Each structure stands twice: as structure tokens, then as C-alpha cells.
Amino acid sequence: MQISENVIKGEIDELALFGGKPLFSEALHVGRPNIGNRKEFEARVKDILDRRWLTNGGQYVKQFEQRIADFVGVKYCVAMCNATVALEIAIRALGLTGEVIVPSFTFIATAHALQWQEITPVFCDIDPQTHTLDAPKVEQVITPRTTGIIGVHLWGNHCNIEALSEIAKRRNLKLLFDSAHAFGCSYRGGMIGRFGEAEVFSFHATKFLNSLEGGAVVTNNRDLAEKIGLMKNFGFTYYDKTDFIGTNGKMNEISAAMGLTNLDSIDDFIGVNRCNYEQYARELSGLEGVTLLTYDETEKCNYQYIVLEIDQTRTILNRDQIMEILHSENVLARRYFYPGCHMMEPYRSYFPHARLLLPETENLAQRVLCLPTGTGVNGSDIGLICQIIRLLVENGSEIATRFQNRQTGA
Numbered sequence: 001m002q003i004s005e006n007v008i009k010g011e012i013d014e015l016a017l018f019g020g021k022p023l024f025s026e027a028l029h030v031g032r033p034n035i036g037n038r039k040e041f042e043a044r045v046k047d048i049l050d051r052r053w054l055t056n057g058g059q060y061v062k063q064f065e066q067r068i069a070d071f072v073g074v075k076y077c078v079a080m081c082n083a084t085v086a087l088e089i090a091i092r093a094l095g096l097t098g099e100v101i102v103p104s105f106t107f108i109a110t111a112h113a114l115q116w117q118e119i120t121p122v123f124c125d126i127d128p129q130t131h132t133l134d135a136p137k138v139e140q141v142i143t144p145r146t147t148g149i150i151g152v153h154l155w156g157n158h159c160n161i162e163a164l165s166e167i168a169k170r171r172n173l174k175l176l177f178d179s180a181h182a183f184g185c186s187y188r189g190g191m192i193g194r195f196g197e198a199e200v201f202s203f204h205a206t207k208f209l210n211s212l213e214g215g216a217v218v219t220n221n222r223d224l225a226e227k228i229g230l231m232k233n234f235g236f237t238y239y240d241k242t243d244f245i246g247t248n249g250k251m252n253e254i255s256a257a258m259g260l261t262n263l264d265s266i267d268d269f270i271g272v273n274r275c276n277y278e279q280y281a282r283e284l285s286g287l288e289g290v291t292l293l294t295y296d297e298t299e300k301c302n303y304q305y306i307v308l309e310i311d312q313t314r315t316i317l318n319r320d321q322i323m324e325i326l327h328s329e330n331v332l333a334r335r336y337f338y339p340g341c342h343m344m345e346p347y348r349s350y351f352p353h354a355r356l357l358l359p360e361t362e363n364l365a366q367r368v369l370c371l372p373t374g375t376g377v378n379g380s381d382i383g384l385i386c387q388i389i390r391l392l393v394e395n396g397s398e399i400a401t402r403f404q405n406r407q408t409g410a
């Protein structure tokens with residue numbers, strides 16, 4: 001990444017927000033795509049074009065599905081155009097209706113995939129340590145209309161899989177996992193993707209393993225896999241014959257080619273992510289009020305998110321002020337998943353009191369800030385980002401006064 005001349009900033013006046021030059025001359029994004037071997041990708045694209053088979057059960061999609069299933073250790077994988085449609089189809093194929101319990105602290109697609117088909121997402125609070133569904137609280141929001149639970153392995157951190165499975169079994173509910181963040185992560189030695197009725201991965205461009213756009217449902221249930229496979233192709237069981245409603249969720253061949261190419265480099269991507277994570281951990285360690293989310297070191301992890309929690313009572317500056325300063329330096333840190341699904345429409349209007357039941361979600365949504373990582377940033381970028389964050393936090397009171405003065409025009 002190209003940086004401006006004034007590389008090291010040691011003074012508040014050097015901050016871009018207060019008149020200095022931005023630290024980076026180009027924006028540093030969270031989730032800048034990883035791109036594997038270009039030559040291999042181009043060769044695959046050439047082959048696809050030469051054979052004029054662009055979609056509809058092509059060989060690259062089949063290969064991709066097989067590679068994903070083998071990697072995860074499941075029998076079936078159905079690749080799709082994205083994880084949102086994959087979730088919608090999995091939800092429908094499982095026959096979910098009425099109410100389904102989901103975290104609010106997740107990307108909006110988890111909730112929309114339900115509401116899109118008139119199923120009510122019932123938001124449940126999270127465990128503040130893992131940022132995933134708080135299992136005992138799940139039990140409290142089950143009603144006679146509840147048909148399922150969707151756990152989200154947020155940031156790749158596994159849900160409390162055992163507790164959720166036990167509740168689902170005892171209360172006769174279907175358990176599905178939104179594993180959009182968790183490809184390449186394990187639980188008790190086996191890969192995530194083997195739990196519940198099915199799990200859904202995302203291979204969106206911002207995910208560490210991308211197929212441009214893409215998603216997949218993985219399961220060991222043959223009937224379910226078959227139904228999902230048909231539903232993603234309009235429900236066609238034969239030429240000119242459908243047995244039930246379907247949609248168009250197909251992955252195309254170029255996406256599969258990108259997915260296959262990136263799968264060849266998955267160890268490199270995870271290696272870079274891990275190295276970046278360790279550098280952030282080292283360089284931000286001991287910084288008052290700034291905590292880096294930890295991953296379970298006994299499990300495999302993709303380290304694709306650098307998640308900071310900002311405790312304003314100790315940093316003086318709040319998360320949004322820190323983000324504003326970083327943005328002005330061209331570090332486009334993101335406040336995932338602010339403000340929580342329950343605060344976004346249509347859910348905010350449907351459930352105006354939901355926040356009362358979601359104290360941990362509300363609290364976390366004010367604190368989290370995600371930083372750039374992946375192959376798009378290097379060690380020197382990370383060093384500079386950490387140095388800016390350190391400068392901000394160590395001069396919190398003075399910078400807070402400047403923000404105040406800006407507001408009052410003083």
C-alpha cells in the first residue's frame with residue numbers, strides 16, 4: 001500500500017482530521033479480496049469460454065462442491081450464487097415457518113433470509129465473550145410458534161454447538177448454522193460445516209476465500225441436499241417439470257473457477273491472516289481500553305476478522321470518534337454489526353421494544369470496530385494503523401476536547 005510522506009505521526013496536529021495529510025494515499029479496506037494464482041484462474045476461465053459451458057451444472061461448480069465437501073468432511077455440498085440465497089433456500093427446504101430464533105448481532109442477511117419468506121426472526125441476545133447466541137437465553141424466547149434456531153459462528157468463532165443442539169433436539173426445533181464467516185474453522189477437531197441440519201458458507205468477495213460472489217449449503221442429509229439442489233434450480237426435477245417452488249440460486253462456472261483457484265491458496269491466505277492477527281495483537285497489547293477479540297487456539301481458525309472492542313470508559317474517545325479519525329487517515333475500519341439487526345428496518349418498526357431484551361447486543365454494537373487484514377495489507381500498513389490507534393488512545397482526553405470544540409465551533 002502506498003503511503004503519504006508523513007509516515008510516522010507522533011503529534012495530534014499531524015492527524016488528518018485536524019489538518020495533517022492522510023497516512024495512506026489510497027483507502028485501506030476491511031475485506032479487500034484475496035486473489036489466488038491469476039494464471040490458474042485465467043486458464044480455467046479460458047477453458048470455460050472454450051467449452052461454452054457457463055452455468056447450469058457445469059464441471060467447475062461440481063468440482064468446487066466436491067472440494068468443499070471433502071474439505072469440511074460432509075457428504076453433500078450445494079454451491080450457490082451467494083450465501084443469502086443459500087440461507088433462504090435452506091430455510092425453505094427445512095420447512096421453517098412461524099418464528100425462528102437468531103442473533104441480532106450478525107449481518108442483516110441472517111434476518112432478511114427469514115423475513116423475506118414471512119418467517120419472523122426472533123432476536124436473541126449473545127454471549128459477550130464469544131459474540132454468538134447465548135444458549136440459555138435461546139430457551140427463554142422459544143414459543144409455540146418457534147420452528148427453528150439459526151446460530152451464527154460470528155467471526156469464525158464457533159457457537160455453543162452442543163448446547164444449541166441439545167435445545168433443538170429436546171424442543172423439536174430445526175437447527176441451522178449461518179457459517180458465512182467460518183469456512184476453514186474447526187470445532188473439537190472437525191471442521192465447522194458438519195453441525196445442525198445444515199450449515200451455510202459465504203464466498204463473497206470480502207470473505208477470505210471468495211468465488212467473486214458465492215455461497216454453499218453443506219449437510220450430511222441426502223434428502224435435504226437433494227431438495228436444496230432442486231430448489232436452487234427453479235424446482236426442476238426434469239425438463240419441463242417442477243415438483244415444488246424453486247428459485248434461481250445457481251453458482252456460475254466463473255465463480256466456481258475463482259473458488260477453486262482460491263482454494264488452492266487457502267493455506268497461504270490463512271497464514272497471512274494469522275500473521276496479521278498476531279502483529280495486531282503484539283502492537284496493540286497493553287493499550288488501555290482496547291481489546292482484540294481472541295480465537296480459540298485449540299481449534300483451526302481462518303483469522304479473517306480483526307475485531308477490536310473499544311471501552312470508552314477507559315479510552316475517553318468513543319468507538320465512532322476513533323473510526324472517524326481512522327477514516328480520515330484512509331483506514332476504512334468498519335463497525336460490524338452496528339446497530340444490530342433489531343435496530344434496522346423493518347425489524348425496528350416491527351419490534352420497537354426488542355432492545356430491552358438485547359443488552360449485550362446493544363452494548364457490543366457500540367464497541368466493536370473491525371480493522372483491515374488479508375493479503376491486501378502488509379506488516380508496514382498494520383504497524384502504521386496500530387501506531388495511530390496508540391496515538392489516539394494515549395491522547396484520548398485532548399482529542400476528545402478537540403471533538404467537543406469542533407461541535408461547539410470553539
Ligand SMILES: Cc1ncc(COP(=O)(O)O)c(C=O)c1O
Nearest residue numbers: 082083084107109180202204215
Ligand atoms: C453472517 C453473515 N451471514 C450471511 C451473509 C451473506 O453472505 P452473501 O454476501 O454471500 O450473501 C454474510 C455476508 O457478509 C454474513 O456476514
